[in-house]
Amino acid sequence: xxxxxxxxxxxxxxxxxxxxxxxxxxxxxxxxxxxxxxxxxxxxxxxxxxxxxxxxxxxxxxxxxxxxxxxxxxxxxxxxxxxxxxxxxxxxxxxxxxxxxxx
Amino acid sequence: xxxxxxxxxxxxxxxxxxxxxxxxxxxxxxxxxxxxxxxxxxxxxxxxxxxxxxxxxxxxxxxxxxxxxxxxxxxxxxxxxxxxxxxxxxxxxxxxxxxxxxxxxxxxxxxxxxxxxxxxxxxxxxxxxxxxxxxxxxxxxxxxxxxxxxxxxxxxxxxxxxxxxxxxxxxxxxxxxxxxxxxxxxxxxxxxxxxxxxxxxxxxxxxxxxxxxxxxxxxxxxxxxxxxxxxxxxxxxxxxxxxxxxxxxxxxxxxxxxxxxxxxxxxxxxxxxxxxxxxxxxxxxxxxxxxxxxxxxxxxxxxxxxxxxxxxxxxxxxxxxxxxxxxxxxxxxxxxxxxxxxxxxxxxxxxxxxxxxxxxxxxxxxxxxxxxxxxxxxxxxxxxxxxxxxxxxxxxxxxxxxxxxxxxxxxxxxxxxxxxxxxxxxxxxxxxxxxxxxxxxxxxxxxxxxxxxxxxxxxxxxxxxxxxxxxxxxxxxxxxxxxxxxxxxxxxxxxxxxxxxxxxxxxxxxxxxxxxxxxxxxxxxxxxxxxxxxxxxxxxxxxxxxxxxxxxxxxxxxxxxxxxxxxxxxxxxxxxxxxxxxxxxxxxxxxxxxxxxxxxxxxxxxxxxxxxxxxxxxxxxxxxxxxxxxxxxxxxxxxxxxxxxxxxxxx
Numbered sequence: 001x002x003x004x005x006x007x008x009x010x011x012x013x014x015x016x017x018x019x020x021x022x023x024x025x026x027x028x029x030x031x032x033x034x035x036x037x038x039x040x041x042x043x044x045x046x047x048x049x050x051x052x053x054x055x056x057x058x059x060x061x062x063x064x065x066x067x068x069x070x071x072x073x074x075x076x077x078x079x080x081x082x083x084x085x086x087x088x089x090x091x092x093x094x095x096x097x098x099x100x101x102x103x
Numbered sequence: 104x105x106x107x108x109x110x111x112x113x114x115x116x117x118x119x120x121x122x123x124x125x126x127x128x129x130x131x132x133x134x135x136x137x138x139x140x141x142x143x144x145x146x147x148x149x150x151x152x153x154x155x156x157x158x159x160x161x162x163x164x165x166x167x168x169x170x171x172x173x174x175x176x177x178x179x180x181x182x183x184x185x186x187x188x189x190x191x192x193x194x195x196x197x198x199x200x201x202x203x204x205x206x207x208x209x210x211x212x213x214x215x216x217x218x219x220x221x222x223x224x225x226x227x228x229x230x231x232x233x234x235x236x237x238x239x240x241x242x243x244x245x246x247x248x249x250x251x252x253x254x255x256x257x258x259x260x261x262x263x264x265x266x267x268x269x270x271x272x273x274x275x276x277x278x279x280x281x282x283x284x285x286x287x288x289x290x291x292x293x294x295x296x297x298x299x300x301x302x303x304x305x306x307x308x309x310x311x312x313x314x315x316x317x318x319x320x321x322x323x324x325x326x327x328x329x330x331x332x333x334x335x336x337x338x339x340x341x342x343x344x345x346x347x348x349x350x351x352x353x354x355x356x357x358x359x360x361x362x363x364x365x366x367x368x369x370x371x372x373x374x375x376x377x378x379x380x381x382x383x384x385x386x387x388x389x390x391x392x393x394x395x396x397x398x399x400x401x402x403x404x405x406x407x408x409x410x411x412x413x414x415x416x417x418x419x420x421x422x423x424x425x426x427x428x429x430x431x432x433x434x435x436x437x438x439x440x441x442x443x444x445x446x447x448x449x450x451x452x453x454x455x456x457x458x459x460x461x462x463x464x465x466x467x468x469x470x471x472x473x474x475x476x477x478x479x480x481x482x483x484x485x486x487x488x489x490x491x492x493x494x495x496x497x498x499x500x501x502x503x504x505x506x507x508x509x510x511x512x513x514x515x516x517x518x519x520x521x522x523x524x525x526x527x528x529x530x531x532x533x534x535x536x537x538x539x540x541x542x543x544x545x546x547x548x549x550x551x552x553x554x555x556x557x558x559x560x561x562x563x564x565x566x567x568x569x570x571x572x573x574x575x576x577x578x579x580x581x582x583x584x585x586x587x588x589x590x591x592x593x594x595x596x597x598x599x600x601x602x603x604x605x606x607x608x609x610x611x612x613x614x615x616x617x618x619x620x621x622x623x624x625x626x627x628x629x630x631x632x633x634x635x636x637x638x639x640x641x642x643x644x645x646x647x648x649x650x651x652x653x654x655x656x657x658x659x660x661x662x663x664x665x666x667x668x669x670x671x672x673x674x675x676x677x678x679x680x681x682x683x684x685x686x687x688x689x690x691x692x693x694x695x696x697x698x699x700x701x702x703x704x705x706x707x708x709x710x711x712x713x714x715x716x717x718x719x720x721x722x723x724x725x726x727x728x729x730x731x732x733x734x735x736x737x738x739x740x741x742x743x744x745x746x747x748x749x750x751x752x753x754x
Contacts, residue, residue: 020741023734025734095732098732099731102732103726103727
């Protein structure tokens, strides 16, 4: 089975813009966080695909995607804790309700 | 010379230190201590002044032949603006400043002593002494100025201390008004003084009195070489410069029409009036003209003539008003204006050198005697006010038994100012009349009439206070003589008035030996053809006053009914104050200042307000961008990135 490289990039691009759309459009902070994960995964796919098609005998792309996954996990932990604190303050996790830094 | 030079700085430093000490720490002292401290230190200053003047006149070290030399005891650079413009502070000793040192230290010391009694128990006693010290410092600095700019600096300082003393009772609305009026009027005149100084020094490139009064071959060389031929608006520039300088002097010396501040200045405490507004500060204008006399005499003789006419008009004008006033301090104030104008007249009719300079000598001599007897009159008035608690004549009368010392000293001063021999005023006034007679008959006629008028209003004052009958409503309480520290200055100044007069009469002492326009002594004789009629005029004035005011009769009212209109005019000071008010309120404020204020508020401020309004509105409208919503920022960011990407693709 031979999948052309364009298909991978179309997938990752779709994934990225779904993530961007989710980041901008969703109200729930958890959903926004999930959208961020989607964006990161789109980047991961690109890393792996590039590694696979351009330098098949090397592993940097794979290692980078592993890094990204690890850091995304840590970032998610921090973000979740922030969201919990927001919930304690506001009794909801609506992104519209966090606008203390306005003018 | 070295000895005097080492003493001279203390004449200025000691009063200044006293001002700082009493001003800063006065509140911590008990009033009596501060009074004694101030008086003692000023006593030392007086002794220094006497010593310096005595050494200068009698040691012979400062004379070549019979001409006194100008000596600069010290002169230090104070401000150097550039090569030419240097302002120094120094100590110039010549007959003029030596005489002024004597006058100022004597009167000021007497006022220091007198105030211990008069101001006793007043709030701000220490403040009073502090300002007295400041004034003494400023006045001494003024008369010993080595250059015209030092004179100007101290000139403003005496103005400030005068302002502070007039507003001494700052809780009284009228005192504050009077202080403001005095300050604004004199400051207005000082502006002309400054312009005059600047014009003069712009051409001559010096402030120093040395070159400015150096006469060679009938010219003041430095002025003549740099300024002759230069004209402005058709007038010689030198005349304009010295006339502007004279205007500064006219403001301080209350010449018409800048005299309006002096009568109101009587709101201050009486000792301050005696010192500042009778004896010393108000003669600063005369001193100024005398100081620059060679320039006036040689380079601007027409200005000198104008000075004589202004002086003559002021003297008769003020004397007429003095006849109708009922507040005793105001009578004395107008009398002061009239007498200072007398001195101005004497300078105005004077020539330079020898007997021609008789007017100059007479002017300084009159300054000296007038300072003594007018300070005496004011202090006696203070003692009377102290006794009856009112300034009005109607609250007085028949006080001669109750205030015997005040009565005798007041009478001596009245006789002196009325020009009755052998009191000092007779001689100085006589010399002024002689000088006027030889130069300008019109001025002489006016001054001759004023001499009679002076005698009349002074004796009107005298009789109303000490004779005339007790006031209708009785005294506020039984009047009693003032304490010794108030009567001692009276007796001292009366003694000075009598002794100088008598020693002149017996030829023991001649003022012309000490002071003359070219500093060389010359001989004068009493001119009986003028002296006798002037005594006559004085006697007539006294007789009329005696006839009207010796006892309480209907005569004064009857006399007034013959001249009702002029009397009311004179009583209201010829409405000069009202004219000033009208001009300032209706013309200057309404016609000039209000349009300017409107322009400032609406055009200038309006433009600035428009700018701020535009800025404000713009930011109001655009602040919504900073919503605080993360998603909105992300949206903007993404759109931005996409735009840039699209643009770069197109490129």
